[in-house]
Amino acid sequence: MELSSTTENGIQLVGVHAKRIDAASAVQFKDAMRQETETGPAHVVLDLSNVDFIDSSGLGAIVASMKHLGGGRRMDLAGMTPDVDKVFRLTRMDKIFTIHASASKALTARKAG
Amino acid sequence: MELSSTTENGIQLVGVHAKRIDAASAVQFKDAMRQETETGPAHVVLDLSNVDFIDSSGLGAIVASMKHLGGGRRMDLAGMTPDVDKVFRLTRMDKIFTIHASASKALTARKAG
Amino acid sequence: MGSSHQFTLRCRAEADAVRQALSELRSALSKLGLSEDRLPGVELAVAEALNNIVEHAFPGEKTGDVRIDAALSGKHLCVTLIDTGRPLPNGRPPVEKRPNPDVERQDLPEGGFGWHLIRDLTDLIAYTRAGEENRLQLHFGLPDRPEKQQTP
Amino acid sequence: MGSSHQFTLRCRAEADAVRQALSELRSALSKLGLSEDRLPGVELAVAEALNNIVEHAFPGEKTGDVRIDAALSGKHLCVTLIDTGRPLPNGRPPVEKRPNPDVERQDLPEGGFGWHLIRDLTDLIAYTRAGEENRLQLHFGLPDRPEKQQTP
Ligand SMILES: Nc1ncnc2c1ncn2[C@@H]1O[C@H](COP(=O)(O)OP(=O)(O)O)[C@@H](O)[C@H]1O
Ligand SMILES: Nc1ncnc2c1ncn2[C@@H]1O[C@H](COP(=O)(O)OP(=O)(O)O)[C@@H](O)[C@H]1O
Numbered sequence: 349m350e351l352s353s354t355t356e357n358g359i360q361l362v363g364v365h366a367k368r369i370d371a372a373s374a375v376q377f378k379d380a381m382r383q384e385t386e387t388g389p390a391h392v393v394l395d396l397s398n399v400d401f402i403d404s405s406g407l408g409a410i411v412a413s414m415k416h417l418g419g420g421r422r423m424d425l426a427g428m429t430p431d432v433d434k435v436f437r438l439t440r441m442d443k444i445f446t447i448h449a450s451a452s453k454a455l456t457a458r459k460a461g
Numbered sequence: 462m463e464l465s466s467t468t469e470n471g472i473q474l475v476g477v478h479a480k481r482i483d484a485a486s487a488v489q490f491k492d493a494m495r496q497e498t499e500t501g502p503a504h505v506v507l508d509l510s511n512v513d514f515i516d517s518s519g520l521g522a523i524v525a526s527m528k529h530l531g532g533g534r535r536m537d538l539a540g541m542t543p544d545v546d547k548v549f550r551l552t553r554m555d556k557i558f559t560i561h562a563s564a565s566k567a568l569t570a571r572k573a574g
Numbered sequence: 575m576g577s578s579h580q581f582t583l584r585c586r587a588e589a590d591a592v593r594q595a596l597s598e599l600r601s602a603l604s605k606l607g608l609s610e611d612r613l614p615g616v617e618l619a620v621a622e623a624l625n626n627i628v629e630h631a632f633p634g635e636k637t638g639d640v641r642i643d644a645a646l647s648g649k650h651l652c653v654t655l656i657d658t659g660r661p662l663p664n665g666r667p668p669v670e671k672r673p674n675p676d677v678e679r680q681d682l683p684e685g686g687f688g689w690h691l692i693r694d695l696t697d698l699i700a701y702t703r704a705g706e707e708n709r710l711q712l713h714f715g716l717p718d719r720p721e722k723q724q725t726p
Numbered sequence: 727m728g729s730s731h732q733f734t735l736r737c738r739a740e741a742d743a744v745r746q747a748l749s750e751l752r753s754a755l756s757k758l759g760l761s762e763d764r765l766p767g768v769e770l771a772v773a774e775a776l777n778n779i780v781e782h783a784f785p786g787e788k789t790g791d792v793r794i795d796a797a798l799s800g801k802h803l804c805v806t807l808i809d810t811g812r813p814l815p816n817g818r819p820p821v822e823k824r825p826n827p828d829v830e831r832q833d834l835p836e837g838g839f840g841w842h843l844i845r846d847l848t849d850l851i852a853y854t855r856a857g858e859e860n861r862l863q864l865h866f867g868l869p870d871r872p873e874k875q876q877t878p
Contacts, residue, residue: 371744403777403843415836431766439842444831
């Protein structure tokens with residue numbers, strides 16, 4: 349699972365470079381997220397704009413990555429494609445994340461988030 | 462398969478006293494019809510008002526009974542319940558019979574038939 | 575999806591047993607809330623499929639068991655017929671011309687209506703031969719109650 | 727009923743094989759004309775069902791084959807998953823509460839969504855254990871093209 353990471357305005361933007369976060373890749377995703385966010389800013393934004401499919405394993409892995417950040421840090425989501433968005437809404441997991449239309453919006457909307 | 466038969470106005474009215482003409486009873490129906498119409502008027506009306514189910518075997522048995530009458534005689538249908546009517550319409554076998562709303566209408570509508 | 579129900583019936587591949595099974599099917603579906611106006615069409619489609627099994631899967635004096643699985647939700651009914659008789663020729667339901675009523679009286683069709691009725695009365699038919707088993711699924715959409723209930 | 731199509735896919739009960747099978751399913755359904763807006767929901771429902779088979783029917787290092795039967799008409803899609811793994815506990819899909827998002831962060835659910843998603847995305851689920859086989863049917867109504875085509 350390839351992730352990219354840049355820090356801007358004190359926010360760590362993590363991009364997922366895979367079309368799917370599914371049962372075949374959920375564990376790798378979690379591991380890669382753990383490495384990527386081991387150290388770094390308190391505010392992480394996960395850019396999902398390249399991802400067009402997640403299943404409940406992928407969803408669980410995203411939630412696990414957020415929980416792993418610990419209490420003092422936060423993780424927002426950005427750039428969700430419609431099918432990914434639907435999984436969050438059906439499971440009501442859209443309620444536990446601040447969701448931004450795009451990565452750039454996430455970086456500028458910091459105060460509002 | 463119980464059939465009844467009366468002749469009125471020169472028309473033989475055959476009543477079916479069974480709820481179903483299906484695969485389990487089609488052969489008996491055909492046999493009983495054959496006996497009932499072996500001799501008799503040239504115009505037969507089959508009263509189906511007691512029948513609430515026919516399948517394609519029952520339909521085939523009714524057609525066979527009509528064919529068995531031979532060229533000089535005719536067989537009309539009367540009193541078809543909605544589900545029976547539907548089978549005739551779906552198979553387009555409604556086109557090959559004169560169909561009367563009821564036995565009494567069949568007896569009075571002779572000239573029109 | 576709203577609440578869903580399943581049940582299984584069994585019958586011998588014989589005309590009298592089919593009649594009995596249809597009666598059980600009808601009352602089970604009725605109890606589970608299938609609307610009364612859908613019952614006759616469902617009964618007829620399943621009757622035709624069972625008659626074919628009696629006549630063609632177990633021809634002549636042969637007989638065997640038929641398993642009837644039914645599953646029902648507010649939107650959907652699926653009836654699966656499973657038997658261990660002969661397979662469908664060519665591995666699928668026959669696609670033949672509808673019997674023609676516009677012929678001389680002595681040539682009028684007395685059969686060949688069965689599969690056409692099944693097609694008319696269903697939204698989808700699926701047949702698979704798996705091992706020694708014929709599995710025929712008849713699917714009925716139930717558009718009368720389109721409301722989606724929420725499950726917990 | 728309009729024209730109908732059937733096909734069968736097979737895969738190992740392993741995550742990578744599931745991914746491959748889903749891709750084949752999607753392209754087969756697309757070729758047969760399933761509308762593009764229905765593909766993601768169907769893929770997700772089947773994915774969840776296959777993931778359950780990988781994880782629960784063949785737990786740990788165990789694996790086996792899964793057969794995927796699909797049948798499609800203009801009104802209806804049925805996907806049947808057949809495996810020879812462990813049966814569903816209690817002989818039916820579990821009916822549990824939806825995982826609750828209104829909890830402390832450390833208690834947030836990381837699983838337990840699968841069957842709820844399957845229910846949300848289908849019109850009917852039917853499960854039967856027959857002999858050594860699990861058979862799970864997922865039914866999808868396709869209300870987009872309600873027009874009934876006439877068969878010959
Ligand atoms: N094992 C089987 N199960 C169901 N149908 C079968 C089986 N084997 C053959 N058939 C087919 O069923 C067809 C019956 O068609 P149908 O339209 O019902 O006409 P009929 O009124 O002559 O039975 C036959 O043409 C035959 O090909
Ligand atoms: N053979 C099986 N095939 C499919 N599902 C099974 C099987 N055996 C058990 N299950 C059930 O699948 C359930 C998985 O539920 P699900 O909602 O998908 O949550 P999870 O995300 O924990 O997998 C388990 O509770 C288990 O009961």
